[in-house]
Amino acid sequence: MDLCNKEVFGNEAFRSPQFSVASHAIRGGRGYAGRDCFVLMPTGGGKSLCYQLPAIITGGVTVVCSPLLSLIQDQVRHLVHDYDVPATYLSSAQTETDARAAFAELRKDKPTIRLLYVTPEKLASSDALWTCLEALYDSGQLARFVIDEAHCVSSWGHDFRPDYKKLGALKKRFPDTPVMALTATATMTVRADVLKSLGIARTARCFTVTFNRPNISLIVKHKKRMRDVSAFAKWVADRYGDKKAGIVYCLSRDETATLAAAINAERARRFKTGERPGPAAAAYNAGVPQKERTRIQNAWTAGDVRVCCATIAFGMGIDKPDVRYVVHYSAPKSLEGLYQEIGRAGRDGKEAEAVTLYAASDITRLRRINAMPQPGGGRRADRIKKSEPLLREVEAFLLNRVDCRRARLMSYLGEDGFEARRCGVTCDACARRAGIAGGLLGEEDTWDEDAKTDKVIRKPAGSGATTRRKKAAGGRKRKAKPKTTTRAKKK
Numbered sequence: 001m002d003l004c005n006k007e008v009f010g011n012e013a014f015r016s017p018q019f020s021v022a023s024h025a026i027r028g029g030r031g032y033a034g035r036d037c038f039v040l041m042p043t044g045g046g047k048s049l050c051y052q053l054p055a056i057i058t059g060g061v062t063v064v065c066s067p068l069l070s071l072i073q074d075q076v077r078h079l080v081h082d083y084d085v086p087a088t089y090l091s092s093a094q095t096e097t098d099a100r101a102a103f104a105e106l107r108k109d110k111p112t113i114r115l116l117y118v119t120p121e122k123l124a125s126s127d128a129l130w131t132c133l134e135a136l137y138d139s140g141q142l143a144r145f146v147i148d149e150a151h152c153v154s155s156w157g158h159d160f161r162p163d164y165k166k167l168g169a170l171k172k173r174f175p176d177t178p179v180m181a182l183t184a185t186a187t188m189t190v191r192a193d194v195l196k197s198l199g200i201a202r203t204a205r206c207f208t209v210t211f212n213r214p215n216i217s218l219i220v221k222h223k224k225r226m227r228d229v230s231a232f233a234k235w236v237a238d239r240y241g242d243k244k245a246g247i248v249y250c251l252s253r254d255e256t257a258t259l260a261a262a263i264n265a266e267r268a269r270r271f272k273t274g275e276r277p278g279p280a281a282a283a284y285n286a287g288v289p290q291k292e293r294t295r296i297q298n299a300w301t302a303g304d305v306r307v308c309c310a311t312i313a314f315g316m317g318i319d320k321p322d323v324r325y326v327v328h329y330s331a332p333k334s335l336e337g338l339y340q341e342i343g344r345a346g347r348d349g350k351e352a353e354a355v356t357l358y359a360a361s362d363i364t365r366l367r368r369i370n371a372m373p374q375p376g377g378g379r380r381a382d383r384i385k386k387s388e389p390l391l392r393e394v395e396a397f398l399l400n401r402v403d404c405r406r407a408r409l410m411s412y413l414g415e416d417g418f419e420a421r422r423c424g425v426t427c428d429a430c431a432r433r434a435g436i437a438g439g440l441l442g443e444e445d446t447w448d449e450d451a452k453t454d455k456v457i458r459k460p461a462g463s464g465a466t467t468r469r470k471k472a473a474g475g476r477k478r479k480a481k482p483k484t485t486t487r488a489k490k491k
């Protein structure tokens with residue numbers, strides 16, 4: 001394994017727990033009947049190597065299920081061109097010729113490809129693919145299934161994908177093929193749900209490493225004074241200048257455009273006045289055409305654009321090492337989401353900053369969004385039942401100004417025993433407790449004052465505009481029910 005790690009991937013050593021995971025995938029472990037496993041490693045931790053290495057060493061075809069086509073294409077390109085590893089993918093978006101070539105390879109007695117990447121949609125819907133997998137299984141050539149971003153399996157998670165749920169069928173149909181599930185975020189509830197759904201709850205060995213990213217400072221700031229987008233643009237320019245790479249996460253497509261425009265306007269203004277320049281910004285969201293999105297991502301990676309104002313459509317699979325700041329202009333929907341998004345900062349191990357802006361009205365807005373119909377999102381009441389606890393955790397996390405944020409986040413992610421002293425004053429709560437003037441941002445603390453004018457009356461979901469309109473119109477007329485006594489009902 002050492003040789004393969006060095007010769008094929010050019011790595012000097014393994015990161016924890018890559019070696020243990022790969023050994024388990026190849027040989028299994030004492031006390032474990034099979035070779036199923038669940039791997040919880042932070043973003044950028046090096047999860048891919050955990051399955052790519054066994055795929056090369058053991059032979060056969062490793063089937064990797066990954067949620068995003070762009071991510072899949074990127075991985076396959078790296079494997080084939082940079083590492084000379086035979087790999088391919090199947091997706092509904094590829095050309096007929098490419099798909100035919102991939103199938104022809106899979107139908108060989110001994111396929112030469114080591115890794116086959118597929119989207120969950122493809123795996124759930126392609127009969128031809130299932131026929132191929134059955135043939136590979138019968139001839140002993142189906143090496144393992146890898147479920148990347150496995151938290152998408154759980155409807156309790158922050159990024160549930162209905163097609164992922166169907167992956168439970170794999171273990172039923174191919175009981176002897178090991179399953180490796182990998183994710184960077186999963187609470188205990190989500191982990192248990194993922195294992196159960198994939199049918200590996202009793203067999204999987206769980207590998208976890210610390211979630212702490214000590215080089216990322218965690219800061220929560222009141223949004224009040226930043227609601228004015230030009231004030232926000234000025235703050236970004238003052239704080240980060242035009243050389244540092246960053247991401248500003250927004251709640252809506254419109255917000256990405258507005259903030260990017262404001263940051264660029266501030267940059268233009270500073271050019272005229274000769275002040276320290278601000279960053280060049282671009283807006284990135286799912287509404288931007290794919291070609292333009294790729295152009296923006298490339299420009300940002302190359303440093304031509306310094307800050308991307310983006311919805312959460314931006315980020316999955318991004319491996320830019322020198323992101324120095326991630327700002328959440330609006331609160332995230334869950335703490336898993338927050339952790340995953342801030343994890344895109346400081347992948348080079350150098351200092352980075354994660355700043356989340358809090359406004360009570362943003363929480364109300366999220367509550368409203370969660371109640372809206374979503375494709376495959378199920379019944380409204382179920383959606384609210386699932387999203388509300390996640391949002392309450394976010395709110396409590398952001399409103400807490402006393403307990404160490406790092407310790408709270410670690411504990412939420414299921415990492416017990418993380419002590420606040422290990423934070424080393426790298427969160428705003430610890431800095432406040434330590435009496436550091438100006439906190440980590442070196443700014444006057446205006447929270448209490450800002451909070452006074454940011455009170456939003458907490459209303460249950462469903463008490464918004466539509467309900468008000470219905471009430472104003474006299475509400476929906478119901479048939480009067482005949483009065484029944486409790487005793488009559490029981491009968």
Ligand SMILES: Nc1ncnc2c1ncn2[C@@H]1O[C@H](COP(=O)(O)OP(=O)(O)OP(=O)(O)O)[C@@H](O)[C@H]1O
Nearest residue numbers: 011013014015042043044045046047048049184317
């Ligand atoms: N043992 C290692 N030594 C040096 N570099 C490594 C090692 N393992 C992985 N890397 C590098 O670390 C980076 C991140 O790896 P990878 O993409 O597998 O992370 P990940 O855990 O899948 O992240 P994400 O959750 O963001 O997808 C890559 O550039 C990879 O080449």
